[in-house]
Amino acid sequence: MGKPGRRPVLDAMKKREILAIVAVGCSRRTAAGYVGCSPSTITNEIQRDKLFAAEIERRERSAEIGYARNIQDAAKDARNWRAAAWFLERRYPDDFGSRTHGAVTAAQLNGLMAGFAQIISEEVPIAVFRKRIMKRMQRTGGKFFRELILNKKSDVEERAIRNATRKDANADDSVNKTSGGNSDEAYDGDKSK
Numbered sequence: 001m002g003k004p005g006r007r008p009v010l011d012a013m014k015k016r017e018i019l020a021i022v023a024v025g026c027s028r029r030t031a032a033g034y035v036g037c038s039p040s041t042i043t044n045e046i047q048r049d050k051l052f053a054a055e056i057e058r059r060e061r062s063a064e065i066g067y068a069r070n071i072q073d074a075a076k077d078a079r080n081w082r083a084a085a086w087f088l089e090r091r092y093p094d095d096f097g098s099r100t101h102g103a104v105t106a107a108q109l110n111g112l113m114a115g116f117a118q119i120i121s122e123e124v125p126i127a128v129f130r131k132r133i134m135k136r137m138q139r140t141g142g143k144f145f146r147e148l149i150l151n152k153k154s155d156v157e158e159r160a161i162r163n164a165t166r167k168d169a170n171a172d173d174s175v176n177k178t179s180g181g182n183s184d185e186a187y188d189g190d191k192s193k
Contacts, residue, residue, distance in 0.1 A: 009041050009045075010035070014037070015045070018032075018034075018035060019059050021034055022060050023062065023063055024063060025063040028043075028056075042056075068087070071083045075087065116137065117134065120133050120134065
C-alpha cells in the first residue's frame with residue numbers, strides 16, 4: 001500500500017485497462033503510456049499485488065499463444081509459407097534468422113568472450129590484474145556483455161569461468177603468503193605504463 005491518504009497511481013480502472021491492452025499483445029510500455037503512467041509504475045504494482053502480477057502474466061502468455069496459433073494456422077496453407085518462415089526466423093533466430101554477411105550470433109559472441117576470459121585466466125599470472133581486466137571488459141561491454149556473457153553461459157564457458165575463479169582464489173592465497181598480504185608487491189613490472 002502507499003502512504004496513508006495517498007491515492008494509488010493504478011486504481012482498479014487503470015489495472016483493467018492495462019490487462020486489456022496486454023491481452024491483445026501490446027507491451028507493458030504501451031499500456032503504461034495509454035493509462036498515463038511510467039512502465040516502472042506497472043512493475044512496482046506487479047511486485048506489490050500478486051493477483052495483478054498473475055493476471056498480467058496470464059494475459060501476456062494468452063496473447064502470445066493466440067498469435068502463434070494464428071501463424072501456425074496460416075502456415076498450414078502452402079500459399080502462406082511466409083507465415084511459417086516469419087515464425088521460424090523470430091522463434092529460432094540462430095537457426096533461421098536472416099543475417100548480413102559477417103554478422104555474429106549471440107552464441108558466437110558468448111564463445112568469443114569465454115575464450116578471452118580463458119586466455120586472461122591462463123596468461124595473466126597476478127589475480128589482482130586479472131580481476132581488473134575482467135572488470136574493464138564488463139564495463140566496456142556494459143549491459144549487453146552482462147546479459148549475454150554472464151547470464152547465458154554454455155558448459156564450456158561455465159568451466160572457463162570456474163577455472164578462472166579457482167585460479168584467482170589460488171593466486172590470491174599464494175600472493176598473500178609470499179608478499180605479506182600486499183599483492184601489488186608481487187608485481188615488479190614498469191608501473192609507468
